[in-house]
C-alpha cells in the first residue's frame with residue numbers, strides 16, 4: 001500500500017467511524033470531546049454532523065485554519081498529560097462522544113500515549129457514551145464496539161463506556 005493509499009484509507013475509515021457514532025449518540029446527552037485538533041478536519045466534520053452539540057477540543061499547539069479552530073471557551077490548550085487529568089472540570093457534563101486522534105509517525109510514542117489515555121478517557125465520557133480512537137485503548141471500562149463494515153479491523157477503534 002502506498003502512503004497515499006494508507007492516508008486515504010485512514011481518512012475514509014475515520015469518517016465512517018465518526019458518522020456511525022454521531023448517529024449512535026442521538027439519545028445520549030452531553031458534549032463532544034476531541035483530542036487532537038491538527039488541521040481541524042475532524043473537528044469541522046463533527047460540528048457539521050452535530051450542529052446542536054458543544055464540541056471541546058484539547059490540543060497542545062493549535063495550528064488549524066481559523067475557520068476550523070474552536071473558540072477560546074471550547075479549546076483547551078496544553079499537553080494532554082497536563083490538561084486531561086483535570087479535563088472533566090472544563091466540560092459542562094461528561095461527553096456523549098470522545099474522538100481521540102493523537103497519532104504521529106512515532107509508533108513507540110503512540111503506544112505510550114495510548115496506554116496512558118486509556119486510563120484517563122473513561123473519566124471524560126458519560127456512562128454508555130462512545131469513543132472513537134486512532135489508537136487502541138485498553139481499559140476494562142471501554143468495551144469494543146463493532147466497526148462499520150467498510151472499515152478494516154485495526155484501522156480505527158470504537159468503544160462504548162460501561163454504565
Ligand SMILES: C[S@@+](CC[C@H](N)C(=O)[O-])C[C@H]1O[C@@H](n2cnc3c(N)ncnc32)[C@H](O)[C@@H]1O
Nearest residue numbers: 036037038039040041042059060079080101102
Ligand atoms: C493526527 S493530528 C489530529 C488531526 C485532526 N483530528 C484532523 O482531523 O485534522 C494529532 C494532533 O494531536 C496533537 N497532540 C499529539 N500529542 C499531544 C499531546 N501529548 N498533548 C496535546 N496535543 C497532542 C498534535 O499536536 C496534533 O495536532
